[in-house]
Amino acid sequence: xxxxxxxxxxxxxxxxxxxxxxxxxxxxxxxxxxxxxxxxxxxxxxxxxxxxxxxxxxxxxxxxxxxxxxxxxxxxxxxxxxxxxxxxxxxxxxxxxxxxxxxxxxxxxxxxxxxxxxxxxxxxxxxxxxxxxxxxxxxxxxxxxxxxxxxxxxxxxxxxxxxxxxxxxxxxxxxxxxxxxxxxxxxxxxxxxxxxxxxxxxxxxxxxxxxxxxxxxxxxxx
Amino acid sequence: xxxxxxxxxxxxxxxxxxxxxxxxxxxxxxxxxxxxxxxxxxxxxxxxxxxxxxxxxxxxxxxxxxxxxxxxxxxxxxxxxxxxxxxxxxxxxxxxxxxxxxxxxxxxxxxxxxxxxxxxxxxxxxxxxxxxxxxxxxxxxxxxxxxxxxxxxxxxxxxxxxxxxxxxxxxxxxxxxxxxxxxxxxxxxxxxxxxxxxxxxxxxxxxxxxxxxxxxxxxxxxxxxxxxxxxxxxxxxxxxxxxxxxxxxxxxxxxxxxxxxxxxxxxxxxxxxxxxxxxxxxxxxxxxxxxxxxxxxxxxxxxxxxxxxxxxxxxxxxxxxxxxxxxxxxxxxxxxxxxxxxxxxxxxxxxxxxxxxxxxxxxxxxxxxxxxxxxxxxxxxxxxxxxxxxxx
Numbered sequence: 319x320x321x322x323x324x325x326x327x328x329x330x331x332x333x334x335x336x337x338x339x340x341x342x343x344x345x346x347x348x349x350x351x352x353x354x355x356x357x358x359x360x361x362x363x364x365x366x367x368x369x370x371x372x373x374x375x376x377x378x379x380x381x382x383x384x385x386x387x388x389x390x391x392x393x394x395x396x397x398x399x400x401x402x403x404x405x406x407x408x409x410x411x412x413x414x415x416x417x418x419x420x421x422x423x424x425x426x427x428x429x430x431x432x433x434x435x436x437x438x439x440x441x442x443x444x445x446x447x448x449x450x451x452x453x454x455x456x457x458x459x460x461x462x463x464x465x466x467x468x469x470x471x472x473x474x475x476x477x478x479x480x481x482x483x484x485x486x487x488x489x490x491x492x493x494x495x496x497x498x499x500x501x502x503x504x505x506x507x508x509x510x511x512x513x514x515x516x517x518x519x520x521x522x523x524x525x526x527x528x529x530x531x532x533x534x535x536x537x538x539x540x
Numbered sequence: 541x542x543x544x545x546x547x548x549x550x551x552x553x554x555x556x557x558x559x560x561x562x563x564x565x566x567x568x569x570x571x572x573x574x575x576x577x578x579x580x581x582x583x584x585x586x587x588x589x590x591x592x593x594x595x596x597x598x599x600x601x602x603x604x605x606x607x608x609x610x611x612x613x614x615x616x617x618x619x620x621x622x623x624x625x626x627x628x629x630x631x632x633x634x635x636x637x638x639x640x641x642x643x644x645x646x647x648x649x650x651x652x653x654x655x656x657x658x659x660x661x662x663x664x665x666x667x668x669x670x671x672x673x674x675x676x677x678x679x680x681x682x683x684x685x686x687x688x689x690x691x692x693x694x695x696x697x698x699x700x701x702x703x704x705x706x707x708x709x710x711x712x713x714x715x716x717x718x719x720x721x722x723x724x725x726x727x728x729x730x731x732x733x734x735x736x737x738x739x740x741x742x743x744x745x746x747x748x749x750x751x752x753x754x755x756x757x758x759x760x761x762x763x764x765x766x767x768x769x770x771x772x773x774x775x776x777x778x779x780x781x782x783x784x785x786x787x788x789x790x791x792x793x794x795x796x797x798x799x800x801x802x803x804x805x806x807x808x809x810x811x812x813x814x815x816x817x818x819x820x821x822x823x824x825x826x827x828x829x830x831x832x833x834x835x836x837x838x839x840x841x842x843x844x845x846x847x848x849x850x851x852x853x854x855x856x857x858x859x860x861x862x863x864x865x866x867x868x869x870x871x872x873x874x875x876x877x878x879x880x881x882x883x884x885x886x887x888x889x890x891x892x893x894x895x896x897x898x899x900x901x902x903x904x905x906x907x908x909x910x911x912x913x914x915x916x917x918x919x920x921x922x923x924x925x926x927x928x929x930x931x932x
């Protein structure tokens with residue numbers, strides 16, 4: 319029987335109530351509320367919470383501890399290649415004059431091409447220089463404009479901060495004003511209550527005196 | 541039967557705890573006994589300066605006799621003396637001097653008790669810590685009943701009170717915790733003592749929707765009723781509530797009702813409504829999700845009883861033994877000691893309407909069983925009855 323009415327706050331959650339994760343372990347017998355038991359559960363829950371540890375400063379991702387050794391570089395295995403290269407050069411040495419003759423630029427067309435290429439290179443150098451100059455000038459003017467905009471923006475931010483400060487002070491003043499108004503209203507209300515009570519007392523006194531007067535009159539007349 | 545109620549101040553304008561308690565009890569007991577109130581002319585509880593006219597008065601049909609205060613209290617001197625006796629070794633005379641300083645110093649009241657003790661069957665003294673109770677009980681111990689209204693306060697350990705608590709014929713306690721504390725201090729278990737408290741009247745009709753409209757307040761709010769003061773735990777409440785708001789995803793608001801001695805934090809979720817009429821106060825309470833009671837020291841929290849009478853659960857400060865004890869006995873409120881417990885308890889309360897409803901019902905049951913005027917009147921009658929039987 320008892321188990322049917324014993325519910326955890328989780329059940330309430332199911333019924334549409336807003337319950338956080340933390341409350342779910344409090345079990346309550348709604349038909350027989352036991353405050354001592356609820357308080358024990360609350361205390362146990364608080365005690366079971368992990369104690370907050372002081373936060374350490376964040377460690378950067380590229381941080382490498384000093385104790386980690388540097389990565390090992392694999393040894394080169396090119397000893398055989400150099401030996402073969404040296405052997406081939408030794409064999410070809412007697413044929414070297416013939417090879418040089420075959421390689422020399424003897425054609426006129428080739429000489430013209432080289433000249434054109436030289437001219438093109440010079441033009442390219444000039445254009446590159448001009449581009450650099452233009453870019454530099456553009457950069458200069460952009461920097462100047464950014465500086466002007468930055469100054470204007472800073473000025474506006476300063477003004478906005480001034481406004482916020484003023485609004486903050488104004489809000490504080492309003493709060494203190496409303497606080498004082500409520501206090502004054504309270505005093506007036508108390509005063510009003512006191513005056514009401516006093517008038518009630520006076521009315522009663524008046525009534526009492528009236529009765530007394532009548533009684534005295536009766537006696538005097540008798 | 542003629543019974544005198546002796547209290548430090550008395551009047552319709554006085555809303556202090558023990559004084560209001562005395563007035564309500566007197567007004568309810570006048571149908572059974574021939575009652576007479578003996579009090580001072582004081583209105584201000586800091587200086588006890590004479591305010592009311594001397595002599596006889598009638599307040600709500602109850603005859604009242606007022607006596608002059610010969611020397612108003614000097615708060616600064618009193619504070620110094622109290623700090624001295626609490627922090628240092630001292631003699632019994634120092635404690636008596638402290639009592640004179642605390643006041644309300646009215647020897648004519650004590651003289652009246654001495655001279656007219658034969659005219660009364662019983663003297664019911666309210667508030668153990670004042671001049672009138674100490675010297676009054678010492679004058680007529682054989683006819684004294686004490687309603688101590690004691691809080692967990694270091695003053696209770698003074699030697700003069702240890703002796704005083706052994707002198708009356710009976711005690712009317714406000715709570716089980718108060719009785720335990722006084723028994724512990726003075727070992728007076730042999731004296732007749734009952735946990736009675738005080739009743740409260742709750743209006744049969746409340747106007748929740750009208751209240752919401754009038755003050756533009758939504759449905760989900762916690763309410764605090766009473767003086768907004770550091771001594772009442774309000775600073776801690778603000779702190780805990782704002783941290784709860786940061787931590788929990790909740791739309792709950794905190795509504796404060798009463799006069800304030802504090803600067804209330806400027807926050808959209810804290811609403812201060814000031815002093816409200818009784819009708820608005822009960823409507824505000826009825827419309828809330830729960831009452832929060834952050835006070836560290838309470839002899840009996842009437843507001844908590846009013847909340848239970850209206851089926852509202854309570855979230856109380858566990859450092860106040862009385863509030864914690866009442867929550868446990870009634871099963872109608874959760875309590876907290878520190879931020880974590882505040883947050884968790886509030887989360888549990890807010891997340892379950894079913895729990896709030898069940899606790900509210902428990903509260904109403906507890907109130908009906910212990911704090912309706914019928915129950916309170918019967919308890920007073922039974923105490924006097926027992927004393928009468930003892931005489932025979």
